[in-house]
Amino acid sequence: MARLIFAFVAGGLFGAGLFVSGMTDTTKVQGWLDVFGNWDPTLAFVMGGAMIPMALAWLVAQRRRSSVLGTPMPPKPSTEIDRKLVLGSVMFGMGWGLAGLCPGPSIAAISYGGAGLFIFLAAMLTGMAIAPFLRARLDKPVPAE
Numbered sequence: 081m082a083r084l085i086f087a088f089v090a091g092g093l094f095g096a097g098l099f100v101s102g103m104t105d106t107t108k109v110q111g112w113l114d115v116f117g118n119w120d121p122t123l124a125f126v127m128g129g130a131m132i133p134m135a136l137a138w139l140v141a142q143r144r145r146s147s148v149l150g151t152p153m154p155p156k157p158s159t160e161i162d163r164k165l166v167l168g169s170v171m172f173g174m175g176w177g178l179a180g181l182c183p184g185p186s187i188a189a190i191s192y193g194g195a196g197l198f199i200f201l202a203a204m205l206t207g208m209a210i211a212p213f214l215r216a217r218l219d220k221p222v223p224a225e
Contacts, residue, residue, distance in 0.1 A: 108123065
């Protein structure tokens, strides 16, 4: 039960932060990405405000064997740059630039996002459904010529 309460509070805090920071406003996000046009640098503060506490959290997590709730700490993420990471990053960036949303803000914007949001959500869910098949294909070794 405690885990569900923590998840609810963390999710609510995350959603509220996305809303207050403007990450659910597609025009603001697209303005951040439009470096050579009408650039809006305000989301740099949002990203900095997220990365600094996360870096501190990783430092604390490295010293712990279990979480506050007693579950094991997750393993450290891989630092390898491979085809899957590059392809996933490109696809994420293209979707973010075209729609002005990524998964977190899209969920936070469900109550007021309009038809465009639901098109984005359908595309996101389709991508999530085909991702395992793409991942399996990318995992196959490239044949030598």
